[in-house]
Every structure is written in C-alpha cells, then in structure tokens.
Amino acid sequence: MPSTIRNPGAARNTTLLRRMRESRLFWPLAAWAVILAFDAIFIPGFFKIGIQDGHLYGNLIDVLNNGAPLMLVAIGMTLVIATGGVDLSVGAVIAISAAMGAVLINPALGDKLITNDILTKDATNTPLPLIILADLAAGTLCGLWNGLLVSRARIQPMVATLILMVAGRGIAQLITNGQIMTIYYTPYFWFGNGFILGLPVSIYIVAPIFVLAWLAVRKTSIGLFVEAVGVNARASYYSGISERNIKLLAYTFCGFCSALAGLLLSSYVHSADGNNNGLNYELDAILAVVMGGTLMSGGRFSFMASMIGALVIWTFTLSMYTLGVPANALLAGRAVLVLVVILLYSEQFRRVLNRMFDRKGARHDAAT
Incomplete structure (x- = not known):
C-alpha cells in the first residue's frame, strides 16, 4: 500500500518559521534589518564607528x-496601550518637564528671566538633584492627572489626554x-551629551528603566493584570482586579x-522650547508600540519590541537625513512607514503571508 513519507526535519523547520513570524520581535527586527541593509547599500560608511576623545561616534x-x-516614551506608552488606552499628551509632558528644569536652572525668576546677562551664566542657585527631581515630579504629576481622568472620571483616554496635549x-x-x-549650566548637559565607557549616558538611563519595568511586569502579577484589563476590563473587575488602579x-x-x-x-539641545520640545513624540511613540506588536485594543505587550520599534523609527529618520531628504519630505516618508506597519499587522495580510509560507513548505516537503 503506497504511503507518503513526510520529512520530519522540514516539518520542524516550517513550524519554527511560523513561530518566528508570530513572535512580537520578528516584524520590528525584520523592518530594522531591511533599513540597515538599505543603508549598507546606498549610504557608504553608515556603519563606520570611530573614537574621538575616548568616545565612540558614528551613525x-x-x-x-x-x-x-x-x-523611554515608548516604554511608558506600551503600558498605556496595553490597558486599552492611549496617551496623546506625552509630547506636551516632555515640554513641561524641560521647561521646569530650565526655569530652576536659571538663577533668577520673573521678569529677569529674559535678560541675556542672566541667561548666559554657567551657574544656578538650585542644586542639580533638585532640578532633576522637579523635572520628574512635573511629568509624573501630569501622568497622574491623565490617569485620574481616565480611571476615576471615566473619560475616554483619547479625550482625557487630548486636554493636556492642548x-x-x-x-x-x-x-x-x-x-x-x-x-548654559554645564553639569545639566551631561545627561544628553555625556559618555560613560565610550557610550552615551542616555543609554545607561534607558537600560535601568527598561529592566525595572520588565521585572515589574514579568516577575510580579502587574503584567498579568495589565493584559487582563486590556483584553476585558469588565471581566477583570469581576475577577477581583482593580481596573482603576491599573490604569x-x-x-x-x-x-x-x-x-x-x-x-x-x-539637556541634549541645551534649551527649553514650549512649542517644539517633544513635538510629534506622541505619534512616534504610538507607531513604535504598534510596530512592536501591541494592539491598540489592549492585551499582550512587549517592552523590548516597542524599543526596537523606536530604533526603527530613528534609524529610518537618520537614514533619510543622511541621504539629504528635506525635513518636510521626511513626513511623507514616515507616512509610508506607517502604512507598511499597518499592512504588516493586519489580519488579512498575515493570513495571506501564512498561506504563502505554508505552500512553500508543502512544496519543499513534497520535493524531499
């Protein structure tokens, strides 16, 4: 009696490829690899890294x-979107935080704030730790305000955060x-322009925030509660989870x-501009989180995938600038990037892609 002998190794490879495609890290890593491959072909020297004054530099x-x-913003936005919400005010919160630090750095307040002889002094009457604390406190209070409007006042997240955005x-x-x-306060510049062991200080700031956030959601029940609220807030409430406190x-x-x-x-730009600090960061953060596989409806999430999404956006931006693309045309390029991300995460596109790979796997099995 004839029988069909299936190659078990090929079957395992097909299953492995399917699992890889379903991973939250697959698509952002694939997008990043495509952009880096483009840079390697069309931008000579993009990957060149040199050392100057003991610091690494390069694209x-x-x-x-x-x-x-x-x-950083993507990490925070991931948790918000995982609960089924969204925060449109992150750009404005960035501006408020920057403004708070700039005011405290200046050794005078009020009308004297605008005089050049005061603005150009490399001195401050406020200790640097207090400046940092005020920066963080201002932004955290803004987040608390949004959380109260969403969780206690029961205002829709988009409307609640739009208030602070405006x-x-x-x-x-x-x-x-x-x-x-x-x-002009030099010690303040260290956060955005300093280096530790040849690498920017900003990396050493992001790393512990990521690690602490990951430990909080993956080694405690907080992550489970967040995903439960995002999937079904009412069911999580009847399960004994405080939906309001999680949000x-x-x-x-x-x-x-x-x-x-x-x-x-x-710290990086040496200034505080209420109009431009953090401009459009809410859109970039949402794009990074969605690129990382977190659904806007809430549920499962990945901090690492969101961070890779942020790197994809900045790699794309820097690549366009290196090619000489003007800033106004860059917005159109980002629109294309958004469209590609939407297509990649649409259920219909994924079904088509899975069928295509499954057919290839079946033909490979038949051949072997």
Missing part, C-alpha cells in the same frame, strides 16, 4: 543616543515666561517616562 551611536528619549504646551510657555530658554499606574508611569525623556531632550 549607529547617534541612533542610540537620539532614539533614547523615544525609547493645554500642556501653554503650561510650558507659562513656566518659561513665553521664552525659548537657552541653558492609574499605567498613565502615571507613562508621565514619568515622558518627564525623563524631557530631561534628556532639553
């Missing part, structure tokens, strides 16, 4: 340093007396991450 180092604030930049300008404040925690943590990003950005 890849710039991607890590410039992408650090977005990675008002936040006005608050930042009120803090700075409507001025673009240039910062409050998520938005407060997102505010903290945004404040830390504001500290890095203002």
Whole structure:
C-alpha cells in the first residue's frame, strides 16, 4: 500500500518559521534589518564607528543616543496601550518637564528671566538633584492627572489626554515666561551629551528603566493584570482586579517616562522650547508600540519590541537625513512607514503571508 513519507526535519523547520513570524520581535527586527541593509547599500560608511576623545561616534551611536528619549516614551506608552488606552499628551509632558528644569536652572525668576546677562551664566542657585527631581515630579504629576481622568472620571483616554496635549504646551510657555530658554549650566548637559565607557549616558538611563519595568511586569502579577484589563476590563473587575488602579499606574508611569525623556531632550539641545520640545513624540511613540506588536485594543505587550520599534523609527529618520531628504519630505516618508506597519499587522495580510509560507513548505516537503 503506497504511503507518503513526510520529512520530519522540514516539518520542524516550517513550524519554527511560523513561530518566528508570530513572535512580537520578528516584524520590528525584520523592518530594522531591511533599513540597515538599505543603508549598507546606498549610504557608504553608515556603519563606520570611530573614537574621538575616548568616545565612540558614528551613525549607529547617534541612533542610540537620539532614539533614547523615544525609547523611554515608548516604554511608558506600551503600558498605556496595553490597558486599552492611549496617551496623546506625552509630547506636551516632555515640554513641561524641560521647561521646569530650565526655569530652576536659571538663577533668577520673573521678569529677569529674559535678560541675556542672566541667561548666559554657567551657574544656578538650585542644586542639580533638585532640578532633576522637579523635572520628574512635573511629568509624573501630569501622568497622574491623565490617569485620574481616565480611571476615576471615566473619560475616554483619547479625550482625557487630548486636554493636556492642548493645554500642556501653554503650561510650558507659562513656566518659561513665553521664552525659548537657552541653558548654559554645564553639569545639566551631561545627561544628553555625556559618555560613560565610550557610550552615551542616555543609554545607561534607558537600560535601568527598561529592566525595572520588565521585572515589574514579568516577575510580579502587574503584567498579568495589565493584559487582563486590556483584553476585558469588565471581566477583570469581576475577577477581583482593580481596573482603576491599573490604569492609574499605567498613565502615571507613562508621565514619568515622558518627564525623563524631557530631561534628556532639553539637556541634549541645551534649551527649553514650549512649542517644539517633544513635538510629534506622541505619534512616534504610538507607531513604535504598534510596530512592536501591541494592539491598540489592549492585551499582550512587549517592552523590548516597542524599543526596537523606536530604533526603527530613528534609524529610518537618520537614514533619510543622511541621504539629504528635506525635513518636510521626511513626513511623507514616515507616512509610508506607517502604512507598511499597518499592512504588516493586519489580519488579512498575515493570513495571506501564512498561506504563502505554508505552500512553500508543502512544496519543499513534497520535493524531499
């Protein structure tokens, strides 16, 4: 009686490929690999890394340093989106945090704030630890405010965070007396421009935040509670999970991450601008999180995948700048990137892709 002999090795390979495609890290890593391959072909020297004054420099180092604030915001946004919400105010929170630090650095307040002789002094009457604490406290309070509106007042997340998105930049300008404040306090520059063991300080700031957040959600029950709230908030409530406190925690943590990003950005550019600090970061953060596989409806999430998504965005941005693409055309390029991400994560596209790979696997099995 004839029988069909199937190659067990080929079957295992097909199953392994399917599991890889279903991993949350697969698509962001694949997108990053495609962009890096493009850079290797069309941008000679993109991967060149040199040493100057004991510090590493190069495009890849710039991607890590410039992408650090977005990675921080993406970590916080991941937790918010995992609960089924969204935070549109992260850019404004960055501006508020930067403005708070700039005001405290200046050795004078009020009308004297705008005089050049005060702005150009490399001195401050406020201790640096207090400046950092005020930065983080301002952003965390903003996140707490969003969390209270969403969890206690039961306002839709998009509407609740839109309030601070609109008002936040006005608050930042009120803090700075409507001025673009240039910062001349050298110790403050270390966070955005300093180096440790040849690598940017910003990397050493992102790493512990990621590790602590990962430990909190994967080694405790918090991660399970967040995913349960995102999948079905009402069912989680009847299961004994405090849905309101989980959402409050998520938005407060997102505010903290945004404040830390504001500290890095203002330190890097040596200024606080209520109109431009953190501009469009809410859109980039949402894109990074969605690229990392976290559904906007909530549920399962991955901090690592979101961080890779942030690196994809910054690698794409730096590649376009290196090629000489103007800033206004870059927005169109990002729109294409958004479209590709939406297609990759659509259920219909994935079904088509799975069928295509399954057919190839079947033909390979038949041949062997």
